[in-house]
Amino acid sequence: MGLLTNLKDSISKVTDRLFSDSEPKRIGIYGPPNAGKTTLANRIAIDWAGDTVGPESHIPHETRRARRKENVTIERNSQTVTIDVVDTPGVTTKVDYKEFLDHDMEKEDAVRRSREATEGVAEAMHWLREDVDGVIYVLDSTADPFTQVNTMLIGIIESRELPVLIFANKTDLEGSNVQRVANAFPQHETVPLSALEGNNMDEVYDKIAEYFG
């Protein structure tokens, strides 16, 4: 009996993919530097594809090139949604190599990292314009969400009428304030989570399936 059920489910998944009306949606993970975008991308990729997307670091601008994990299939409530997860570099309006010097980095390396981070911002903006079908906007819930970058990016996303979810990350930290994030962008749904600890990931996947399925 169980064997038949599993076989039925497998056939159903295949047919769903075969007859899906479109390619996997590219979901860009956006946000300011050090918000936990790569940590979230890795969490999703590990949970549903058994692999990681890229290295994580507490040093800002660790991700300086967009990385994509294709065909990540998420199952929720007997439904499946297949997405391409695009982990993008943190978006900012200023990059200064001096901020890297505090992390025991040589000046030459810091300058190079700064240049690559700036190129990464350009790439992220390019992806936003050309290649994403939906956005997961990740914010550090311990930081002030009322910033020029956040306002500008959310405005661009809205102008493109892309589906967007706001994830208030780092809820495991003491200074986390999810409500402040929700108040900053009341027109969008805010989901609290800790990508590092894996807290509230069920709701995260529910919302991903709901918004991008």
Next chain:
Amino acid sequence: MLSGCPDCGGNKFQFHPGSVDRVEKQTTETVNENPATQRTQNPDQQQPSTTQNPDQQQPSTEQPLQSSSEATQNNTKSGYTPWPSQRNTDATDSTPSQAPDSPPTDSPKQNQPPSKTRQQSTDSDPVSDKPIDAVTNDAVVERSDTQTELEAAETPAEEDSAQVSARTDVVSNEELAAARTQSDTTESQPDEPSPDLEQLRNELNEQFESIKILNPGQYEINLMELYDRDEYIISLREDGRYVIEVPDGWGISDTDE
């Protein structure tokens, strides 16, 4: 600085240094007996100076360097004579020990043509007429004595017309304030346009610059400009140039030529 002796017939002067204590000890003991400069002062001139508006003392603060140098030149003729005001507790209070405490009252009494001081006073406060009138009349009385007096007398003649104008055409405080504001703006206008234009250019450059390289490793990024551009900046060069990827059909006419 030098101050006239009101009880010496206008031929005694005493140096009061103002704020420089070191010079004071050297010069306050000397009495300038130079006749050429003695006659330029009239004892009567000292009276108005003590009654002048404190605002009129401002020009005198520029004078200590001149008077001290002149006093230094006259040091060879120095010989201490008891200052009459030491005997008479005069309103001028020109006692050396008291001089540093009351420099404003002594300031106009300098070894200088009085007309200059009065002219500055006139400029500084055209409303206060009486002291200036007294000075002007005194200067005219002394006109025939020396060349210095002639020079002094020429300026009072100019002051007369200015005084007449000041008396007849009294400008209200509001008009003065308006005139000052207008003069300030007219003076600043020739200087400001170029900074404004420069600032405007910089702002425009910043608006149209996707990535501004401030220094190696320091960048300012215009997110909207990046988002709006068709071409995609792939990499930055250290010389400030970009490597861009252009979309299909971008600049076809240029490449065909």
